[in-house]
Amino acid sequence: xxxxIFQLKDVNYSYLGKFPALSHIDLTIEKARMVxxxxxxxxxxxxxxxxxxxxxxxxxxxxxxxxxxxxxxTFADLSFSRNFRRKVGFVFQNPDVQLFCPTVKEDxxxxxxxxxxxxxxxxxxxxxxxxxxxxxxLLDRSPHQLSVGEKRKVAIASTLIIDPEVIxxxxxxxxxxxxxxxxxxxxLKKENSLGKTVITSTHDLHIVExxxxxxxxxGNDKKIVRCGPSSEILKDTPLLQAHNxxxxxAHRHDGSTHVHPHDHPSHEHSH
Amino acid sequence: xxxxxxNNFIERSITGAIAFLKESVFTDEYASRDGxxxxxxxxxxxxxxxxxxxxxxxxxxxAVVLYIYSVSLIFTYLSKINIGFFLKRTWVFIPLFSLFIAxxxxxxxxxxxxxxxxxxxxxxxLIVTRPGLSGALLFVMRVITSVSIVVLLSITTRHSExxxxxxxxxxxxxxxxxxxxxxxxxxxxxxxxxxxxLAIRSRxxxxxxYKKGQQVVAxxxxxxxxxxxxxxxxxYSAMLxxxxxxxxxxxxxxxxxxxxxxxxLLIIIICVIGVRFI
Ligand SMILES: Nc1ncnc2c1ncn2[C@@H]1O[C@H](COP(=O)(O)OP(=O)(O)OP(=O)(O)O)[C@@H](O)[C@H]1O
Ligand SMILES: [Mg+2]
Numbered sequence: 001x002x003x004x005i006f007q008l009k010d011v012n013y014s015y016l017g018k019f020p021a022l023s024h025i026d027l028t029i030e031k032a033r034m035v036x037x038x039x040x041x042x043x044x045x046x047x048x049x050x051x052x053x054x055x056x057x058x059x060x061x062x063x064x065x066x067x068x069x070x071x072x073x074t075f076a077d078l079s080f081s082r083n084f085r086r087k088v089g090f091v092f093q094n095p096d097v098q099l100f101c102p103t104v105k106e107d108x109x110x111x112x113x114x115x116x117x118x119x120x121x122x123x124x125x126x127x128x129x130x131x132x133x134x135x136x137x138l139l140d141r142s143p144h145q146l147s148v149g150e151k152r153k154v155a156i157a158s159t160l161i162i163d164p165e166v167i168x169x170x171x172x173x174x175x176x177x178x179x180x181x182x183x184x185x186x187x188l189k190k191e192n193s194l195g196k197t198v199i200t201s202t203h204d205l206h207i208v209e210x211x212x213x214x215x216x217x218x219g220n221d222k223k224i225v226r227c228g229p230s231s232e233i234l235k236d237t238p239l240l241q242a243h244n245x246x247x248x249x250a251h252r253h254d255g256s257t258h259v260h261p262h263d264h265p266s267h268e269h270s271h
Numbered sequence: 272x273x274x275x276x277x278n279n280f281i282e283r284s285i286t287g288a289i290a291f292l293k294e295s296v297f298t299d300e301y302a303s304r305d306g307x308x309x310x311x312x313x314x315x316x317x318x319x320x321x322x323x324x325x326x327x328x329x330x331x332x333x334a335v336v337l338y339i340y341s342v343s344l345i346f347t348y349l350s351k352i353n354i355g356f357f358l359k360r361t362w363v364f365i366p367l368f369s370l371f372i373a374x375x376x377x378x379x380x381x382x383x384x385x386x387x388x389x390x391x392x393x394x395x396x397l398i399v400t401r402p403g404l405s406g407a408l409l410f411v412m413r414v415i416t417s418v419s420i421v422v423l424l425s426i427t428t429r430h431s432e433x434x435x436x437x438x439x440x441x442x443x444x445x446x447x448x449x450x451x452x453x454x455x456x457x458x459x460x461x462x463x464x465x466x467x468x469l470a471i472r473s474r475x476x477x478x479x480x481y482k483k484g485q486q487v488v489a490x491x492x493x494x495x496x497x498x499x500x501x502x503x504x505x506x507y508s509a510m511l512x513x514x515x516x517x518x519x520x521x522x523x524x525x526x527x528x529x530x531x532x533x534x535x536l537l538i539i540i541i542c543v544i545g546v547r548f549i
Binding site: 050053055078081082085086089090092094097098100102110111114115140142158159162 | 429432505
């Protein structure tokens with residue numbers, strides 16, 4: 001039990017009671033795993049991650065986090081919610097909603113301040129994150145005037161600064177250049193090697209392999225169609241194709257067009 | 272930029288106004304220059320601007336107002352702000368105020384006294400009186416001086432610092448926070464209007480039939496509201512997710528330098544000279 005971080009049993013959720021977003025979800029996430037959630041647009045990835053972060057609660061079914069059933073009532077308990085917020089960090093899909101302070105620096109420090117973290121240690125982490133993500137020149141700028149990629153980096157920094165045990169990221173690499181994507185993957189792998197649980201949603205099959213040892217595939221009916229080891233799932237081209245995750249590649253060789261599915265697990269292919 | 276492709280006057284002026292608003296209010300262009308006012312701690316700047324403002328507003332002597340006005344223009348110059356731009360930006364407010372308050376006060380009906388000029392407008396016999404004239408001048412100078420001080424303060428201070436300074440003057444944190452968010456939303460809304468406009472143009476091409484245009488605009492306004500509503504909810508979630516529990520804890524890192532205290536002293540001297548010796 002102590003090794004289970006999240007356990008969802010037959011969870012259903014719909015927005016405003018009429019837009020279904022999760023349907024009969026059963027899922028167990030163990031400590032120190034790297035989990036990737038993949039699926040087409042609108043399949044429920046963000047909804048699931050928000051539920052794991054205790055921001056929304058199921059219409060039916062149960063969510064257990066760190067061995068406790070979570071719902072509105074458990075979060076009304078201040079010490080529980082503070083403890084939970086300290087343990088679980090969430091990077092939103094839309095960095096605009098995550099950044100609401102006047103300056104980047106204040107935004108990054110918002111979490112530690114709310115959680116009354118130790119000041120000196122926070123400063124140390126801030127310096128490290130700023131160095132890793134290259135945010136030095138941005139600290140005094142207004143977050144809303146940054147580029148999308150810069151915003152995302154700030155959002156990631158503002159989550160990592162509380163040093164959470166569980167890091168949940170909703171499409172963390174969307175809109176980032178290859179170098180920054182690389183940095184972020186490296187950060188996540190490093191955190192995982194320190195025993196952190198990393199849960200990521202993404203469309204980018206290139207990075208799935210690196211940021212996960214377990215993959216959950218969402219179907220179009222807001223259900224998880226399969227959860228399994230990444231190596232297995234990434235080889236299952238028909239499954240991926242059925243859920244909009246692989247696109248057909250067309251390219252020309254000596255005047256003739258040649259079509260094949262974009263094959264991600266092995267990066268080389270022969271013609 | 273959007274307004275170069277616009278082909279009718281209103282369209283051009285609206286997109287122009289949006290761009291202007293964005294540039295003048297929302298970029299910290301002047302605030303990031305390396306000038307006099309920019310070097311002063313925002314709290315000090317707020318206090319000293321208040322002192323200059325009070326001096327200009329409380330005096331009955333136009334010479335004092337003129338003196339404070341010239342001081343503010345000197346500060347403007349030393350803050351590396353183009354004086355021409357500054358005068359244009361501040362004098363635009365004057366006609367508006369003058370029309371309603373200063374101009375009527377010129378005449379004998381409102382301000383009795385020695386006559387210095389006569390008018391006959393539509394059979395109405397109007398006399399400009401000496402106290403009327405000096406009263407109107409004093410008024411106009413006071414307005415322009417106050418506006419200049421406020422504009423100077425606001426364009427030389429980063430928006431975020433103004434907010435922080437407010438917080439230090441015991442404006443409740445939650446207000447400052449809401450204020451800051453409003454500002455952010457206005458910015459995002461302006462961006463959204465601009466982007467939606469660009470998106471419409473790129474989709475329907477140069478000529479937008481005006482009926483069609485109306486529909487599109489109505490639709491995009493609706494979606495804008497919806498978007499901002501949803502965003503509010505999400506921002507709240509984001510705050511919760513990072514440990515917000517009702518009362519935000521904020522970060523103050525203002526440090527006053529000796530220079531700030533010298534500045535305070537300088538302004539006190541300027542004000543005392545104004546009140547005592549002029
Ligand atoms: N605030 C909301 N109000 C109503 N319906 C919503 C809301 N947010 C999401 N939905 C609906 O819930 C479903 C799941 O959405 P979700 O955001 O979880 O998808 P997603 O897998 O994250 O998609 P994407 O890849 O586009 O981010 C979608 O059908 C969507 O239309
Ligand atoms: Mg999503």
